[in-house]
Amino acid sequence: MFVTNLREMKSFLFLLLMGIVSGSIAQVKISGKVTDQKGRPLPAVSIALKDSYDGATSDSAGNFSFTTTEKGEHVLEASITGYSSYSKNMIIEDREITADISIKELITELKAVVISAGSFEASDKKKGTVLTSLDIVTTASAEGDITGALKTLPGTQQVGETGGLFVRGGSASEAKIYIDGNLVNNFFYSSLPGIASRGRFNPFLFKGTIFSSGGYSALYGQALSSALILESNDLPEKTAASIGIGVVGANAGINKLAKNKRSSWGVSYGFTHLGLAFAVIKQKQDYFKTPVFHEGDVNFRIKTKKGMIKYYGYLSSGDLGYTVNDIDSTSLKNAIGLSNLNTYQNLNWRENIGKGWKSIIGLSYSTDKQNLENELQNADGDKQVFTNPSGYAFKNFYLDTKSYYAQARVLLEKKLAGLNILRFGSDYFYSNEKGTYTLYDGSKYDSKTKDKLYAAFAETDFYLSNNLAMKLGTRLEHSELMGRWNIAPRASLAYKFKNNGQASFAYGIFYQNPETKYQPATADIGYAKATHYILQYQKISSLRTFRTEIFYKDYDHLYKTGTDNFGREVATSNKGFGYAKGIELFWRDKKTIKNMDYWVSYSFLDTKRDYLNFPFEMEPNFVAKHTASFVLKKFVTAWKMNVNASYNFATGRPFYQLKYDNIQDKYILADAGRTINYNNLGFSLNYLPSIGKKDSNKFTVWVLSISNLLGQKQVFNYNYGAINNRKEAIGPTSKRFLYIGCFISFGIDNTENAINNNL
Amino acid sequence: MKKLFIFAAALLMSVSTLFAQSEKYTAAMKENIVAIGEAFKNPADLLALANKFERIANAEKTQWLPFYYAAFCQVNSTFITTDKSKSDAIADKATELINQAAVLSPNNSEITVIKSMIASAHLMVDPMSRYMTYGPESSKYLEEAQQQDPANPRPDYLAGQALKYTPEQFGGGCKPALEKLEASVKKFETFKPASDLHPNWGKQQVEAMLVECKK
Numbered sequence: 001m002f003v004t005n006l007r008e009m010k011s012f013l014f015l016l017l018m019g020i021v022s023g024s025i026a027q028v029k030i031s032g033k034v035t036d037q038k039g040r041p042l043p044a045v046s047i048a049l050k051d052s053y054d055g056a057t058s059d060s061a062g063n064f065s066f067t068t069t070e071k072g073e074h075v076l077e078a079s080i081t082g083y084s085s086y087s088k089n090m091i092i093e094d095r096e097i098t099a100d101i102s103i104k105e106l107i108t109e110l111k112a113v114v115i116s117a118g119s120f121e122a123s124d125k126k127k128g129t130v131l132t133s134l135d136i137v138t139t140a141s142a143e144g145d146i147t148g149a150l151k152t153l154p155g156t157q158q159v160g161e162t163g164g165l166f167v168r169g170g171s172a173s174e175a176k177i178y179i180d181g182n183l184v185n186n187f188f189y190s191s192l193p194g195i196a197s198r199g200r201f202n203p204f205l206f207k208g209t210i211f212s213s214g215g216y217s218a219l220y221g222q223a224l225s226s227a228l229i230l231e232s233n234d235l236p237e238k239t240a241a242s243i244g245i246g247v248v249g250a251n252a253g254i255n256k257l258a259k260n261k262r263s264s265w266g267v268s269y270g271f272t273h274l275g276l277a278f279a280v281i282k283q284k285q286d287y288f289k290t291p292v293f294h295e296g297d298v299n300f301r302i303k304t305k306k307g308m309i310k311y312y313g314y315l316s317s318g319d320l321g322y323t324v325n326d327i328d329s330t331s332l333k334n335a336i337g338l339s340n341l342n343t344y345q346n347l348n349w350r351e352n353i354g355k356g357w358k359s360i361i362g363l364s365y366s367t368d369k370q371n372l373e374n375e376l377q378n379a380d381g382d383k384q385v386f387t388n389p390s391g392y393a394f395k396n397f398y399l400d401t402k403s404y405y406a407q408a409r410v411l412l413e414k415k416l417a418g419l420n421i422l423r424f425g426s427d428y429f430y431s432n433e434k435g436t437y438t439l440y441d442g443s444k445y446d447s448k449t450k451d452k453l454y455a456a457f458a459e460t461d462f463y464l465s466n467n468l469a470m471k472l473g474t475r476l477e478h479s480e481l482m483g484r485w486n487i488a489p490r491a492s493l494a495y496k497f498k499n500n501g502q503a504s505f506a507y508g509i510f511y512q513n514p515e516t517k518y519q520p521a522t523a524d525i526g527y528a529k530a531t532h533y534i535l536q537y538q539k540i541s542s543l544r545t546f547r548t549e550i551f552y553k554d555y556d557h558l559y560k561t562g563t564d565n566f567g568r569e570v571a572t573s574n575k576g577f578g579y580a581k582g583i584e585l586f587w588r589d590k591k592t593i594k595n596m597d598y599w600v601s602y603s604f605l606d607t608k609r610d611y612l613n614f615p616f617e618m619e620p621n622f623v624a625k626h627t628a629s630f631v632l633k634k635f636v637t638a639w640k641m642n643v644n645a646s647y648n649f650a651t652g653r654p655f656y657q658l659k660y661d662n663i664q665d666k667y668i669l670a671d672a673g674r675t676i677n678y679n680n681l682g683f684s685l686n687y688l689p690s691i692g693k694k695d696s697n698k699f700t701v702w703v704l705s706i707s708n709l710l711g712q713k714q715v716f717n718y719n720y721g722a723i724n725n726r727k728e729a730i731g732p733t734s735k736r737f738l739y740i741g742c743f744i745s746f747g748i749d750n751t752e753n754a755i756n757n758n759l
Numbered sequence: 760m761k762k763l764f765i766f767a768a769a770l771l772m773s774v775s776t777l778f779a780q781s782e783k784y785t786a787a788m789k790e791n792i793v794a795i796g797e798a799f800k801n802p803a804d805l806l807a808l809a810n811k812f813e814r815i816a817n818a819e820k821t822q823w824l825p826f827y828y829a830a831f832c833q834v835n836s837t838f839i840t841t842d843k844s845k846s847d848a849i850a851d852k853a854t855e856l857i858n859q860a861a862v863l864s865p866n867n868s869e870i871t872v873i874k875s876m877i878a879s880a881h882l883m884v885d886p887m888s889r890y891m892t893y894g895p896e897s898s899k900y901l902e903e904a905q906q907q908d909p910a911n912p913r914p915d916y917l918a919g920q921a922l923k924y925t926p927e928q929f930g931g932g933c934k935p936a937l938e939k940l941e942a943s944v945k946k947f948e949t950f951k952p953a954s955d956l957h958p959n960w961g962k963q964q965v966e967a968m969l970v971e972c973k974k
Binding site: 043044046048050051052053054055056057081082110134237542543637638640691 | 787803810813814817818843848849851885891928
């Protein structure tokens with residue numbers, strides 16, 4: 001019996017083998033051509049008979065051909081990255097089969113056009129960006145300040161007498177800054193007239209920066225000119241501590257990453273004391289109170305199920321005081337003191353809630369307390385009190401302000417087919433600003449401005465193909481203070497050419513409330529309005545970027561000001577207007593010279609406006625017609641040193657004296673002129689001795705930076721005396737500024753980072 | 760008894776089918792593995808070969824090796840081409856394939872080596888701005904591969920290669936690379952692939968690199 005079984009089994013095996021052998025004889029040829037939706041041949045497409053080894057790869061003409069021993073019902077598949085998948089049922093008999101295949105190109109991030117009109121993006125991950133995050137800190141003239149680096153891009157002005165971004169004919173108040181979607185009200189340190197202040201926040205806090213010089217998204221509002229959108233870091237890669245010591249102060253911090261790498265916390269403290277620097281570098285002002293700042297921040301980040309919660313809290317206090325000669329008098333001087341306490345808190349929670357939905361919830365709260373004091377003194381430093389003439393009398397005063405701001409924001413994002421996205425949400429802004437003005441005689445004047453602003457917005461990114469995309473959005477706002485609604489449509493369109501260059505167009509309407517200092521207005525006024533039209537051409541390859549933009553900006557309903565009953569300048573009407581138009585160029589090249597990276601930007605700006613107390617439509621004093629920057633970065637491998645230089649140039653800016661004429665009962669132009677051209681050569685060295693010491697657990701960076709290396713004369717503007725009409729140039733507080741510092745971080749081997757910057 | 764017979768027959772049948780199947784598998788794999796050397800001359804050939812491995816992988820479903828070789832061919836095609844514009848897409852495809860291999864064979868040192876190569880492929884697209892993200896990722900995978908199988912000579916080879924091409928001022932160059940290259944050569948002396956089909960590449964290359972570095 002066993003034998004029989006064995007024999008039967010042998011016959012089984014025989015049959016089986018026969019089957020294999022016979023099968024391998026009857027081969028059938030399958031061939032065809034693969035094309036895309038437009039009939040163009042597609043090479044490198046993988047063709048497979050499902051569940052078999054048989055198939056082929058299409059050649060350069062899209063043709064393929066293979067033989068198979070399979071029989072019966074089968075599925076023919078074709079696949080290539082970036083195209084729709086293809087499968088077709090077929091019955092294989094003995095005859096040859098011809099199968100032509102057509103597959104559709106998918107809209108993918110890798111291939112799709114980028115909607116970029118009006119905006120510069122700095123990011124390490126995304127494609128189509130002009131800068132990386134590190135570029136911001138290695139730009140020589142930036143001096144470690146985010147906005148300093150942005151001033152080397154087209155569209156921005158080289159304004160040296162005050163902080164802030166002046167974009168395309170807009171004043172600093174027309175540019176708003178956001179961190180993780182939340183508005184930052186006091187981004188810059190408090191400062192005094194004639195002294196530019198830096199941004200408060202360390203550029204290393206952010207992983208992404210979008211600088212929009214116009215036509216920005218409907219997700220943001222209340223800025224007539226520009227939005228700077230900063231995205232904070234996620235979890236740190238490792239636990240690390242750092243210390244820094246420089247000629248202006250010291251700081252220390254730690255960032256701790258949890259063992260499971262799902263959460264982190266960090267604290268840091270910084271102390272700034274300008275005593276040493278000012279002792280070496282002569283200042284125009286005579287400091288009786290050396291500028292001293294204390295700053296601390298805390299943060300935590302927690303990975304949630306499918307998202308992240310981030311918190312950032314910041315506190316700073318600063319104190320300074322100096323004396324300067326009084327502009328109206330040869331024997332008197334002004335002693336100006338300023339103290340400031342600022343807090344900022346930002347909580348952001350983003351979560352993927354499934355089915356392509358993402359929610360982003362943001363809360364922020366900030367406070368700012370400022371005490372400003374001006375005292376008129378004689379040469380010996382004794383207080384001088386005048387009652388008449390009133391011009392001198394008003395030079396003794398105190399101004400104390402307290403501001404509170406809160407914001408709540410909900411944003412929902414839904415991924416649609418392809419790359420299409422729908423976003424919508426709403427914002428609530430609360431602001432409460434109080435001021436007390438104490439005059440020479442002790443009389444006090446209080447001011448209070450409170451506003452609640454509600455906004456709703458919706459926006460969609462819509463891709464018609466990889467070559468054509470649009471962004472359409474609308475923002476709706478209601479300000480309690482203005483007592484009315486506004487609706488602001490925004491639209492951008494982008495088209496990609498065959499050579500990978502792309503053209504974009506952006507249009508948008510932007511509204512803004514008057515600055516608090518001009519409120520309360522004496523009349524019922526509405527929003528100031530700007531309409532942007534931007535046309536861009538851009539071509540980015542991995543090592544070179546070229547872009548040019550032409551823009552036209554129409555200003556309407558700008559605020560006109562007059563004096564109220566207490567002599568304060570306040571908004572009186574909405575009847576101001578103006579325009580800005582120009583052309584801008586940007587070229588960046590990392591390719592031509594090895595290990596060297598440079599960029600050039602040029603802006604031409606033609607702008608006039610009639611606003612505030614202007615007697616007629618004129619060029620404002622914060623704009624130059626021609627502005628150009630040249631930025632150079634070179635890594636010298638043998639010295640382990642990064643050498644950065646930058647040259648900023650701007651043609652002279654207009655300056656003028658506006659005087660109230662009692663007879664005509666209006667402001668008149670009493671004097672006018674144009675400043676000399678602005679030149680600034682900045683230079684910095686970063687020495688990285690730890691590079692290459694693989695096992696070293698500490699990473700050291702030495703920084704040396706010098707502004708205005710050539711000591712070229714700079715005049716930003718002119719001040720006029722209120723009493724005797726004397727004119728005085730406003731220039732930098734010192735001819736040059738020199739910074740030397742050393743930063744050491746422990747725990748992280750930053751070698752890779754440093755190499756990255758320099759390879 | 761009869762039941763037992765049927766069972767035995769069924770068992771035998773399935774074993775023989777498997778045997779026949781595996782013959783076919785082994786033959787196809789061998790043929791393609793031999794073809795890798797020649798395909799290295801042309802990125803398009805490597806990608807076509809990758810497709811062949813992928814077809815075997817999809818038909819077999821339970822074998823990690825065809826997925827491994829498909830990913831290997833994909834990622835290597837990015838290193839031998841001067842046109843890096845498609846590298847990201849190809850590297851993403853290689854990731855997809857190697858992840859499937861990893862599901863079938865978890866904790867596999869050879870698979871982790873490919874992951875390191877994929878990170879390097881992304882890096883090469885724009886070394887200047889990508890070193891920060893992909894540099895550490897690439898070396899992290901090599902370390903992981905080393906831990907998973909200390910006898911595997913390939914992590915040392917790739918680590919040595921990376922060092923060799925790093926500028927001296929950054930702690931690279933031939934001198935620091937020597938240690939890794941020598942370790943790799945030594946491991947190759949005793950390295951025996953688990954079968955004819957298992958990864959066995961790199962010996963000649965590392966030896967050549969060592970000679971070059973010793974000059």
